Amino acid sequence: MNEKQLNRYRVISNVIEGNLKPCDAAESLGLSERQIYRLKKGVEEEGVSFLIHKNTNRKPYHAFDDDFKQNIVKLKKSDKYKDANFKHFQELLLENEGISISYNALYNLLTSNGVISPKKRRKSKKHYRRKRKARKGMLIQIDATPFEWFGNTDKFSLHGAIDDASGEIVGLYMTKNECLHGYLEITRQMILNHGIPSCIYTDRHTIFRSPNASKVSIEEQLEGKIINDTQFGRAMKELGIAIITARSPQAKGRVERLWNTLQSRLPVEFKIAGITTVEEANEFLLKYIPKFNSIFAVEPEDSELVYRKLTDDLILDHILCVKQTRTIDNGSVFSIHNRHFQVLKSPGLPEIPKKSKITVIISTSVGIKAEYQGNVYEVINFIKPKRKHETKQNKLKTKYIPPDDHYFKYGHDKFKKVYFDESYEEVLSVLEEIFLSKYA
Structure with missing residues (x-):
């Protein structure tokens, strides 16, 4: 018998012997008088064993074997x-x-059984979180995080976008390093699956904000000095999306906490699915996003959506890209990244005048195209004939061949194959210089 049962036995014994009134016993044990009379009768008939619960030392019926x-x-x-x-x-x-x-x-x-959870929990600090936005699409937080996603020492950057109102993931894409290509891909996923949001919340990475933006004084701004947008900023402006840059990681805490969750879960999911490459991971992530959202997403305060539909005049492949201005010569040829391309005449489109300025569209989805006055033209590789004085034999130079694990070679598989007959290799070289080499 435990101490509680012994105490009950002493009190009930005093009631049986007449040394204690039932009302006083009830007050002493915190029971009703009716319970005291029931216990008294049970002890008189069965003895002290009546006070011991019948399930004592018995295995519960619903217990696991x-x-x-x-x-x-x-x-x-x-x-x-x-x-x-x-x-x-x-x-x-x-x-x-x-x-x-x-x-x-x-x-x-x-x-x-001595098993400890691998996820360490810190002592929580008292802080006030910013209230969620009321509607989906009002604010999207985007960021990237490097991590050993495949359980080895190799780190890859996972780019992600999360809706502030619902906590839904609206885009995930993995690359070797944090880069423009990764952010353009999660933006593409978000727009195709949900729509165009109102605002995007980012950090102050140079992908989103020019490093010269903070160097312009108020006097220079009043004089009309303008800092050009980054390629990502230009794309968001064309889509009508405002960019808000945070000054600290805590300001965009929703996406920072997302990384904590994904770093705990995704390596396990990858191991179970047998995923060991970036390509396999990106295919898996498209199916994993709905599963994650079904567990962690919450209902927004207001069910009305702020996302805008993609209209016919907005072509994503011509927006989520790199755009550079060039001037064509008399033969409709322009130069970009030490390579020459010729603008082709297209049926139904006006011919581009000589010496005109064109916008070169460089995209991992469509390759290289030329835009003039809202019209998009196909281009082909153009090899300029060498001048006579260039036929002089130059000293042979040893060509550097990067190792197989160099990201320049690794990046070949990152782009969708866009064939332009004999010009494909030149197009691929330009894509690699713009989207890969800067972040290698």
Whole structure:
């Protein structure tokens, strides 16, 4: 008997012997007088054993059997699930093993067997979070994070976009390093699957904001000095999306907390799915986004959407790209990145006058095109004949060949193959210089 049961036995014994009134006993034990009379009768008939609960030392009817518990502990310690935190492990058990168990029961089972969650929890600090936006599409937070996503020492950058109102992921794309290509791809996913948002919240990376923007004084601004937009900023302006740059990571805490969750879960998901390359990861992420949102997304305060539909006059491939201005010569040829291209005549489109300024569209989706007065023209590679004085034999130079693991070679697989017959190699070279070499 425990101390509580012994105390009850002493009080009931005094009631049976007449040394204590039932009302006083009820007050002493915190019970009703009716309960005192029931306990008195039970002790008189069955003795002290009546005060001991009948389920004492008996295994609960709904308790898990030992084999079931040992199987769960064995699965958690296996290489497949050892890196999953307890909550994620609970979800994976149901999804992959068909095992349903509550979080509290799982936590008690694992901790009692010496298993510790790999996700460390810091002591929470009191702080005030910015209130979520009321509607979807009002504010999108975007960022990128480098991490060892495949369980080895190689780091890759995952670009992501999350809706501030609902916490939904609207875009995920992985590349070797944080780069313009990654941010353009998550923007493409967001617009195609949801629409055009009102604002995008970013950090102060030079992809989003020119480093010269903070160097312009008020006097220079009043004089009309303008800092050119970055390529990403120009694309957002064409789509009518405002860019807000944060001054600290805490300001865009929603996307920063997203990285904490994904860094805990995605390596485990990749290991289970057998994913070891960036290409496989990007295909997997498209299917993983709805699964993640079904678990973590919340209902916004207002169900009305702020996302705008993509209109017919907005062609994403001609917006989510790099644009540079060039002048064509008398033969409709222009030079870009030490390579020459010729603008082709297109049926139904006016011919571009000589010496005109054109906008060169450089995209990982469509390759290289020329734009003039809103019309888009195809281009081909053009090899200029060498001048006579250039036929002089030059000293042979040793050509540097980068190793196989160099990102210049790695990047060949990052772009969708856009064939322009014999000009494809030249187009690919320009794409690599613009989108890859700067971030290699």
